[in-house]
Amino acid sequence: ANASPYSDLPGDIAVSFEFFPPKTEKMDSQLWEAIGDLAPLVPSFVSVTYGAGGSTRERTHATVSRIVRETNLKPAAHLTCVAASKGEIGEIADQYWDAGVRHIVALRGDPPPADGGRFVPHPDGYASAAELVAGLKARHDFEISVAAYPEVHPEAASAAHDLDNLKRKLDAGASRAITQFFYSTDAYFRFLDKALAAGIDAPILPGIMPVTNFAAIRRMSGNTEIPPALETLFEGLEDRPGPRALVAAVAAADLCRRLYDGGVRNFHFYTLNRAEQTYAVCQLLGVRPTENA
Numbered sequence: 001a002n003a004s005p006y007s008d009l010p011g012d013i014a015v016s017f018e019f020f021p022p023k024t025e026k027m028d029s030q031l032w033e034a035i036g037d038l039a040p041l042v043p044s045f046v047s048v049t050y051g052a053g054g055s056t057r058e059r060t061h062a063t064v065s066r067i068v069r070e071t072n073l074k075p076a077a078h079l080t081c082v083a084a085s086k087g088e089i090g091e092i093a094d095q096y097w098d099a100g101v102r103h104i105v106a107l108r109g110d111p112p113p114a115d116g117g118r119f120v121p122h123p124d125g126y127a128s129a130a131e132l133v134a135g136l137k138a139r140h141d142f143e144i145s146v147a148a149y150p151e152v153h154p155e156a157a158s159a160a161h162d163l164d165n166l167k168r169k170l171d172a173g174a175s176r177a178i179t180q181f182f183y184s185t186d187a188y189f190r191f192l193d194k195a196l197a198a199g200i201d202a203p204i205l206p207g208i209m210p211v212t213n214f215a216a217i218r219r220m221s222g223n224t225e226i227p228p229a230l231e232t233l234f235e236g237l238e239d240r241p242g243p244r245a246l247v248a249a250v251a252a253a254d255l256c257r258r259l260y261d262g263g264v265r266n267f268h269f270y271t272l273n274r275a276e277q278t279y280a281v282c283q284l285l286g287v288r289p290t291e292n293a
């Protein structure tokens with residue numbers, strides 16, 4: 001019989017989900033609907049992003065605190081170095097710690113557009129994510145995740161420098177990396193090999209973002225390779241958002257399946273605050289809801 005390529009997955013996968021803090025009431029209901037739909041899949045953690053330029057400081061905090069109060073999920077709060085002194089970041093860290101949050105995703109952050117795309121550290125602030133990790137760890141015993149770039153951060157002097165930087169972040173106290181989204185499994189596996197060779201043994205979770213809009217993907221990340229076969233899959237769907245979303249879910253599940261075949265068991269999903277695609281991909285990967293989650 002022609003068994004589905006997914007039917008042999010034994011249910012040994014752990015997932016985590018990223019959300020962003022909502023701006024409006026409508027977006028707020030959308031987020032909480034997505035959280036409600038995805039919670040039964042019992043993610044290892046759920047993370048909440050921090051807006052560019054530190055613009056969502058209060059909203060990130062409010063969202064994370066509500067997750068602590070109203071769900072059994074383990075939240076991770078993203079925190080960046082942008083436009084804040086070490087003292088201000090310390091206060092934010094204290095607030096999270098006091099609210100019962102134990103996991104921070106520590107990032108340098110992207111510069112506000114007004115700075116011409118160049119990161120300028122706050123005069124009393126942290127200049128890099130590695131410094132932020134060290135500062136947070138000195139303050140509280142947080143579990144810390146950091147960002148990794150299989151296709152190299154656009155500002156890195158070289159791939160080797162970028163890997164050194166990842167190692168610095170882990171040496172400073174981070175225990176896990178989460179990657180920028182990618183669509184080339186080769187790029188991810190080559191990166192894992194290089195990381196291992198550089199002595200990095202912390203988990204490097206693949207960041208999975210179902211592709212729905214290539215133009216947006218190209219804008220968001222200059223270095224991301226889009227395999228031609230993936231692009232072909234979406235030919236003619238430009239004005240058909242429904243089928244495009246379905247194809248995107250299947251393509252993401254295929255990417256995950258190939259990662260699974262290469263030994264990956266932890267997947268981090270960029271949900272964009274919508275449950276459907278992420279839920280479908282999880283379903284295809286054999287991740288099933290748990291009663292009373």
Ligand code: FAD
Nearest residue numbers: 049050078107108109110128129147153155156162165180
């Ligand atoms: P860093 O690790 O500090 O590195 C930035 C660049 O500087 C790299 O090229 C690095 O190689 C280089 N570098 C660092 N230190 C040195 C040094 N000493 N000498 C020379 N070069 C150095 N952005 C947000 O604003 N909010 C979010 O919530 C957010 N969440 C994210 C989640 C994930 C999983 C990922 C992958 C990215 C996220 N980002 C977020 C984007 C991130 O802030 C940007 O990619 C930012 O440009 C770099 O942040 P970083 O933490 O990787 O920085």
